[in-house]
Amino acid sequence: MKQEFYEKTLTTNLIFNGKVIDLVVKDVELPDGNVSKREIVHHPGAVAIIALTKDNKILLVKQFRKPLEKTIIEIPAGKLEKGEDPLECAKRELEEETGYKAMNLKFVTSFYTSPGFADEIIHIYFTDDIEVGEVNFDDDEFLALMEVSLQEAEQLIEQQLIHDAKTVFAIQFLKLKGGLE
Incomplete structure (x- = not known):
C-alpha cells in the first residue's frame, strides 16, 4: 500500500559522513510529479x-x-x-x-x-x-x-x-x- 504524500527518492548524494551524523541530499519526486531536494541528517538515535x-x-x-x-x-x-x-x-x-x-x-x-x-x-x-x-x-x-x-x-x-x-x-x-x- 502506497503511503499518502509519498516522495519517491530519485538520487541520493552523501555530503558528509561523520562520527555522529551523516548528511545526504536527495532528489525526490513529489506526489504531484514535480521534483524537489531534501537535506537529511541521519543519526543513530x-x-x-x-x-x-x-x-x-x-x-x-x-x-x-x-x-x-x-x-x-x-x-x-x-x-x-x-x-x-x-x-x-x-x-x-x-x-x-x-x-x-x-x-x-x-x-x-x-x-x-x-x-x-x-x-x-x-x-x-x-x-x-x-x-x-x-x-x-x-x-x-x-x-x-x-x-x-x-x-x-x-x-x-x-x-x-x-x-x-x-x-x-x-x-x-x-x-x-x-x-x-
Missing part, C-alpha cells in the same frame, strides 16, 4: 533517562552545548552505538553521566526530534530505583550533576536553563505522573 532519587529529586546534568553556544540543563542522555539495544544504552548512559545505576528501567516512549530534516529518534526511560555506581564521562564530555525537585525543575524551564524538548517532556511526564513534592 539516542536514549534519555528520567531518574528520581529516593527523596524524589530529579537527576539532571549541566553541560555546554556548542550548537547553542550556551550551557543548559538536561536529563541524562546519550547516543546509541551501532546495533546497541536502547535499554542497555540507557543503563550505561545513566551511570556514565550521573554515577547512579538503574536497578529497574521502564520504557516511556520514543519520539523523533526534528522529523523535517533528521531521522534521530530518542527512546525515553524512567526509573525511581537507583543506587550509587561510578561516573565515567566520555573523553570529550564535561558535566555537572544536579538533583532538583519538580518545582525547581519548573523554575529552570522558566529561566530557559532547561531548554530542550526531551527534558521539558520529562518534567511534564513527572507532573502528570503526580505524587512528587
Whole structure:
C-alpha cells in the first residue's frame, strides 16, 4: 500500500559522513510529479533517562552545548552505538553521566526530534530505583550533576536553563505522573 504524500527518492548524494551524523541530499519526486531536494541528517538515535532519587529529586546534568553556544540543563542522555539495544544504552548512559545505576528501567516512549530534516529518534526511560555506581564521562564530555525537585525543575524551564524538548517532556511526564513534592 502506497503511503499518502509519498516522495519517491530519485538520487541520493552523501555530503558528509561523520562520527555522529551523516548528511545526504536527495532528489525526490513529489506526489504531484514535480521534483524537489531534501537535506537529511541521519543519526543513530539516542536514549534519555528520567531518574528520581529516593527523596524524589530529579537527576539532571549541566553541560555546554556548542550548537547553542550556551550551557543548559538536561536529563541524562546519550547516543546509541551501532546495533546497541536502547535499554542497555540507557543503563550505561545513566551511570556514565550521573554515577547512579538503574536497578529497574521502564520504557516511556520514543519520539523523533526534528522529523523535517533528521531521522534521530530518542527512546525515553524512567526509573525511581537507583543506587550509587561510578561516573565515567566520555573523553570529550564535561558535566555537572544536579538533583532538583519538580518545582525547581519548573523554575529552570522558566529561566530557559532547561531548554530542550526531551527534558521539558520529562518534567511534564513527572507532573502528570503526580505524587512528587
